[in-house]
Amino acid sequence: VTRRVAITGMGCISGLGQGLSATWSGLVDGLGGIRRLSRSFREEGRLVIDGPAAVVAGVDGSAVEAHAARRVMAQLDPAAAYALVATHEALVDAGLLDQPKLLAEASILYGGASGGNVTLEEGYARLFANGQTSVHPLTIPKMMPSATVGQISMLYGVRGAAFAIASACASSAHALGEAMHRIRAGRSKIVIAGGADASITFGSWTAWKALRAMAPDACRPFSRDRQGMVLGEGAATLVLEDLDHALARGAPIHAELIGAGASSDAFDLTQPDGVGAVRAMEEAYADAGIARDTPCLISAHGTGTPLNDKVEAQALRQFFGPHIERNIVIATKSAHGHALGAGGAVELVTGVQALANGLAPPILGYLGPDPDCGLPLALGEPQRLHAETLVSNSFAFGGLNSVLIARRAR
């Protein structure tokens, strides 16, 4: 039996807003969610955040708390709060909120690059800045990278296999790929999969700055004079479901997840080599059983750093050859920033929205062509999209690559 995997629920929170529709309309209207962020640690001016970022403006947890019949949001690290609102939205969308039996049998695979950064830094500030010798007793259960998974499981009564996957900026993409395999293998009918990250903190900001990876003004994927990435945050959750199971219960079918490929560069901690990216695309295409000349929407990893985009553009040209010209390349990090471990899931839900709406959202911040990045980019107004296939790339530090392929529901 070859089991097919449907996407029956989607939820998202990002720097463009709460709810998938807010993120989607933010992508299409071309305004973007990146703003200058200026913060000073305790007004001392010693530690500052000053630069572009795509920050989640606020979290409305009222639906989550109504479901829980108690207050929960105030006790969560922001990463877990984002995970819960995105998951709640996805479960409502999939018609699962009032299906305790189906939820009990479901699994959770959720990604995150670094766990509860805000909680960790609050603890460190007490110890190293305030001279205190104790931290809040919930520091450990709030900061562990699997806190998101535990919270989703408890709140929605999910009792199947549940764990976190960490592969930096490909975390949620790897989680979604493995979730698909789990359903194909017949081990779960329903898997709640995605990722969350909330890493716009003084320590994290300073560390990204030390890497010299951050742009001074905007994220400009594949553009000439691009200068780096812009930090984002948020979460996206997808409900993946055995297609026959989904059809039998009359669930909405947003798309099918038809292939996943994963590889590692075994090359460098931060520089991509491109070879691994091509191998991940090859594996994903073989897994999906589709030809390279199938017209597709390519949601690039597209961070906006000089080297990453150049190497990804070369990998795409190498993999697709002349067929690249019939495709459209989008790079939505230019609007919602780099959501790190949540990025792959955010880009899958927005890519599925693009297929469903027949629209390719534009790459923002573009200044003009870079000869090293000759790709059919979506620029200017949202472009009409006829492709039925989405290829979503996530290429993480450590050379950890994940490629997902989805197809519009028929």
Added chain:
Amino acid sequence: LAIDRNTVLDIIAEEALVERSALTPEATLDSLGIASLDIISIVFALEERFGLTLEQSDFEDVQSLGQFVDLILDRAAIEQL
């Protein structure tokens, strides 16, 4: 800093995320959904606010909210002597 019943109840409501109006002396911690981790958070907040050192183990067998608050005030008084 003086510790009083009302402040203790405010802290319990804040830390355990329960409505202040639900905190009646007869209510059990179970019925309020105050679990062991909440007690740890409440004790931590009291220590922070009043500069106390309280023993978590003193609160292990507490059933009702009234008992819990009495015990906190009792231990705090000893501590502050």
